[in-house]
Amino acid sequence: MASGWFYLSCLVLGSLGSMCILFAVYWMQYWRGGFAWDGSIYMFNWHPVLMVSGMVVLYGAASLVYRLPQSWVGPKLPWKLLHAALHLMAFILTVVGLVAVFQFHSHSNIAHLYSLHSWLGITTVVLFACQWFLGFAVFLLPWASLWLRSLLKPIHVFFGASILSLSVASVISGINEKLFFSLKNATKPYASLPSEAVFANCIGLLVVAFGLLVLYVLLASSWKRPEPGILTDRQPLLHDGE
Numbered sequence: 001m002a003s004g005w006f007y008l009s010c011l012v013l014g015s016l017g018s019m020c021i022l023f024a025v026y027w028m029q030y031w032r033g034g035f036a037w038d039g040s041i042y043m044f045n046w047h048p049v050l051m052v053s054g055m056v057v058l059y060g061a062a063s064l065v066y067r068l069p070q071s072w073v074g075p076k077l078p079w080k081l082l083h084a085a086l087h088l089m090a091f092i093l094t095v096v097g098l099v100a101v102f103q104f105h106s107h108s109n110i111a112h113l114y115s116l117h118s119w120l121g122i123t124t125v126v127l128f129a130c131q132w133f134l135g136f137a138v139f140l141l142p143w144a145s146l147w148l149r150s151l152l153k154p155i156h157v158f159f160g161a162s163i164l165s166l167s168v169a170s171v172i173s174g175i176n177e178k179l180f181f182s183l184k185n186a187t188k189p190y191a192s193l194p195s196e197a198v199f200a201n202c203i204g205l206l207v208v209a210f211g212l213l214v215l216y217v218l219l220a221s222s223w224k225r226p227e228p229g230i231l232t233d234r235q236p237l238l239h240d241g242e
Helices: 002-030 046-063 079-107 117-140 147-183 195-219
Strands: none
Touching: 002 046, 046 079, 046 117, 046 147, 046 195, 079 117, 117 147, 117 195, 147 195
């Protein structure tokens, strides 16, 4: 039963994550004029798409690698590499998203890092970078002792969930900030809730739903990697000779 709920949650997460990305692309393409890489406002449009894709969806997927029952048997190294690679991909998308917004601000003579959204976002990215390098150095490279890994594992898990939560908060504040800046004329103010505002607000709700479900899967005790020697109804059975 637990196995069925787990895979159903994965299916829902895949659907929610895909919708988050596709809706963000559609928002920027349909209402904000599309994409470019020339320092213009169309370059900025890459920012929300890449941050949602990297810091939320791909980061969330990478966080759940060790919840897969297939990762509970056999060598752990391939799963460690997958976990690290997915997070690295998420970080690369995040950096490109930051480059897009910084170049747009520079091209348009807009101040950098003045809003709460930017402070929260940069804090999240810095924590993400520290988390990745710490995880790579301690859990992937062979030099660290079991004692050190045991000591740092709860901290690594805590900051992993915290960074996802901060990412969701950054995206929500960014969506709100973008709508306030874009929908401020007399014909379609944000307060009148035009179609763009409704659509973007729905993206925010999808991001929240995705983040909450990832956190639930991470924290659900029945879906955590079992201790050595303990078999659950989600763990693959090894047949004789395997």
